[in-house]
Amino acid sequence: MHKVIKYVIIDILRNKIVLAYTLFLFLISFTVFSFEDNTAKGLLSLLNLILFIVPLVSIIFSTIYIYNSSEFIELLLSQPLRRKQIWLSLFAGLSVSFTLAFLIGCGIPLLFFEPTTTGFIMTFIGCLLSIIFVAIAMLAVVSTRDKAKGIGVAILLWLYFALIFDGLVLFLLFQFADYPLEKIMMIISALNPVDLSRIIILLRLDVSALMGYTGAVFKDFFGTDIGFIAALGILILWVMIPLQLSLHKFKRKDL
Secondary structure (H helix, E strand, O other), X not given: OHHHHHHHHHHHHOOHHHHHHHXXXXXXXXXXXXXXXXXXXXXXXXXXXXXXXXXXXXXXXXXXXXXXXXXXXXXXXXXXXXXXXXXXXXXXXXXXXHHHHHHHHHHHHHHHHOOOHHHHHHHHHHHHHHHHHHHHHHHHHHXXXXXXXXXXXHHHHHHHHHHHHHXXXXXXXXXXXXXXXXHHHHHHHOOOHHHHHHHHXXXXXXXXXXXXXXXXXXXXXXXXXXXXXXXXXXXXXXXXXXXXXXXXXXXXXXX
């Protein structure tokens, strides 16, 4: 199992796309902080990069990589290895690779310019989002044999979490504007790891006042230590549940 993980990590880290992704994050991160006198503005600019680009690259690359590794997976299945070991090794290899890419590309500039609790939390959230969308990609791959369909599903999932979900929430708020939905919004936010990550970081940047009464409700819960731990717990569930579902499907899939 360790050999498989090591092989996957080395194979991914040598990939030109991953190297370009790491370099892109590094250059953008340094540029954002270099042009902003106020580090808070730099963090807000970097937040958009973390919430959109990181999940997109993680889910698309992971999906394509697993499809392209189908022959390698079949070779591993012919060895005395359990399917669970093979699938978890692929997940670990992809997760470690994208975590390292994010730490080098975004983590180093972030902690250099903002060596505070907020900087560490944003770095941790970025790593967690990378792992979450690797897990979601693996669920998308194991759900269909067709490569084009699988990539299409991965793109649609990213669009849903990054854009469509917010549109649906705004529509819900508009339709039920006369009702107190602030507390319900805390539950709804848990259904999207991107939105939950945004809330955690914005509260740490102390800009919840810009979110109105809803922001005050979020701060009363997520701004506390218990709320912060609960939010991280929900994000970890976003790793475990898709991974467990994909593992369940992979064990029973006819290759």
